[in-house]
Structure formats: structure tokens, C-alpha cells
Amino acid sequence: MSENATENQPVKNKNIWNLVLGILFLGYGAFRLWQKTQMEETDTFGVLLSLVLIGIGIYDLYKYFKGV
Numbered sequence: 001m002s003e004n005a006t007e008n009q010p011v012k013n014k015n016i017w018n019l020v021l022g023i024l025f026l027g028y029g030a031f032r033l034w035q036k037t038q039m040e041e042t043d044t045f046g047v048l049l050s051l052v053l054i055g056i057g058i059y060d061l062y063k064y065f066k067g068v
Helices: 016-038 044-066
Strands: none
Touching: 016 044
16 A cells, blocks of 8 residues: 555645745845945935845745745
């Protein structure tokens, strides 16, 4: 009596939008952060917003790869 290992494990449904949005948020946030660091006067709100976008992108990628 041989059982297939995948029959007992639930199938994790990976949402492709988590991957797409994660890459977009991470890329755009990194680009905006790079732009803000190249300016002579840094905008605190702009830097904070860029870091938030990077964080959202990392979280979306985490959700995609962990299947949350």
C-alpha cells in the first residue's frame, strides 16, 4: 500500500499578484530611495515613504514564497 506524499499535504495556493506587487513595490521603493539619496536636500517624508514601499514589497514577496 503506497501512498503519494502529495495526497496528504494541503495544496498551497500561491497568489501571483503577491509576486508581481512585491517586485513592483520593492523596485519602485528602491528607485525612489536612490533618487532621494542623490538629492542635496533630502525629504524626510519621501525617504520614509520609500522605506514603507520597500517594506510592503518585502512582505508581499514573503507572502508569495511562504504561501500565506
